[in-house]
Amino acid sequence: MWTPESHPLKWDKIRLSPIDVLYHYDEPLIFTVSFGPAIFLAYKVGGAGKNRYLMVPTFDAVLAQLRAGRLSVRGALDQQTYWIVDADADLNVDAAWQVADADLPPKFLPKRGLGLFASAGRELPDTLQQSLAFFSVKFTGARLTHEVIQFSRFKSLIDNVYDSVKKIFPPLIINGKPFTREVDYNIFQPKLSSLVISIKEPVVNVQKIMTRTNAVDLHAADFTGHFELSRDEFIARVDEVVSHAEKGELKKGFAAENFDTLDQISEIMPSANNFVDRVEFRSASAKNKVIAIEARVGERIKLAHKKAESDPKIVTGAVIEINEQSATFVIKNKSQRQITCVLSRDLYDQSEFGVGYIARVRGDYIKRKRRDKIIVGDLPEFSSPK
């Protein structure tokens, strides 16, 4: 841990030249300084009468997000190596130390989530990547450090987030055809130390889609609404699940109704049994919603998912095929997954529906490779297509 008695660097007499003051109370407390060709962000850590500053190299994107209230002060200071600088009243440098993140006294950084001013709120992202991302997932755990992460843990987290993202964003449907392979996601460089996976706007292979659909005038911007809606709906559903889970164990009925959401997130939930203590979802929607899930709540979500997997489920989808002889029909859910619904003859005869109708069925769900199956236990609910 750094102390003032730590050996300082040899430095010629340098004067810090403030460029812009971002926070002032009786004196500049957060400001930018030029240092040769570089710009540094200075943050005061000295007490009364002591001009001690934490300094990090910075750049326009960080300062813009910080000023706009989209990045926390801690996030603007986020580095692997810091400079601690002692200066006199005229900002002539007296001493300077280069300090690794692990050796920085904890109080030398502000509380997480705080912007420059109280009006920005208390839940701002603590990394630039999260502040710029379309959607992000952040894992926090005592064993997720800045320097290294176990290969197996890294792979497990990346795989699980990838699978979740594929479930959260359903395929594009154009002229009735689903397009999955034509969509991919660029991500920012993953950040260790609280592993952060930040996804940029989805990338759509418009050319390939136009070839497959014979459409002539498609643009990537045409699909922006689809992804934004999927993201915002996911955040709203997760918010509801977490609200219930914070109060206690999730009830059976609630788990059945929200099985899709539980399925999207259960593999990336924190728990006492894995190395993740906390997971944070962030959305770049107008409300900049953030949902943080601690291990205690994560365990309830995982447990509810596990129980619901074997419990009767509720699924909804559009009817695409009817087989009167076998009293079955096939639906396609929002993720374009086909599910065969098996009814008793009695239930089938009571049902009034056709192809295109929206069906809501409840029963024992069986996952299969090509087409899942549900043994329907109650009379399905149908609504006619709009």
Place this chain on the structure above:
Amino acid sequence: MAHPEVGKPCNPKKCSHWGLSVWTDENDARHAIELFPETMENWRIARGTVNHNDGVLLGTPSKKQPEHHTFWKSFGLNIAGKFSLLPEAT
């Protein structure tokens, strides 16, 4: 106490330097203490209600402190009794 009264670097000819920097919302004060845990480690928040007999309060916002206010206490008046220290946040 104002900067000239406690010997802090200031310009005694500037009216604003004789005022006290204050906030009118507790959230802004708490935010400052949490934002600077090392620098403001021993700071406490004092809260009180003042009226026009106690002095003059002016909103003096800036880009670097949008909720800033300046309070000039009436000369010779002791209003310390109007303020109490708030408990430290946990």
